[in-house]
Amino acid sequence: MSQHRVVLLLGSNLGDQKKNLELALHKISEAGNEISQTSDFLLTEPVEFVSSNIFCNIASVIFTHLSPIQLLDFIKNIEIEMGRIDDSKASGGYSDRIIDIDIIKYNNLIFKSERLEIPHQKHLFEREFSRILLKDFI
Template identity: 70%
Template sequence: MSQHTVILLLGSNLGDTKKNIETAIYRFNQEVGKITNFSEFLITEPVEFVSSNIFCNIALVIRTHFSPIQLLKHIKRIENEMGRKHDSSTLGLYTDRVIDIDIVKFDNLKFVSEKLEIPHQKHLFEREFSKIILKDFI
């Protein structure tokens, strides 16, 4: 089974945001793949929506044998089980969230489907906080 190198961006702006991210990291280590590197936590204002809740973010590099679609299914399950109620791709807008996990890069793959675009263009080229947190991984 081949191993893939994946860069993920995690964020939370509800509840104990750092603990939410630490829980997601633990779940990734147990269920998805080995974390090989991670950034420092970064505290940021919400982007593309208004909220008084501040985000805590982190970037992870993982090794996994899952395909992009399999990985997305695991991500959505973890988000749901951790209490994420709304998905921005379904709603068409951003809202506060317990956990948000985005696939930024997956090997050197270029992949586009209705639910997933790799590489994640907004994180790589548009969002300043993403550029800061991903600088050591891209």
């Protein structure tokens, strides 16, 4: 099985945000994925919804054997394990969250389904905080 280079973006605006991000990265690594790079933390205002809770965000490059859909299922399970209740795709909007993990790039794959779009267009082209975090990873 070959290793796939994946860029992830993680965010949290509930509880101890930095600890939430570190725990999510630990869970990713613990499952046999190699974390090769991680950005500095970046504090940002919520995007596309109103909240008084500031986000802490981080970008990471991992190497994984998982397919894109397997990886999506894996990170969604981490979000649920950590207490995330509403998924923005399912609820149709954004809200405060303990953890959010997005797949930004997966090798040079271009992929689109109902559940997943790679590369992640909003993070690459529309969100300023994402461009700041991803500048050294893309």
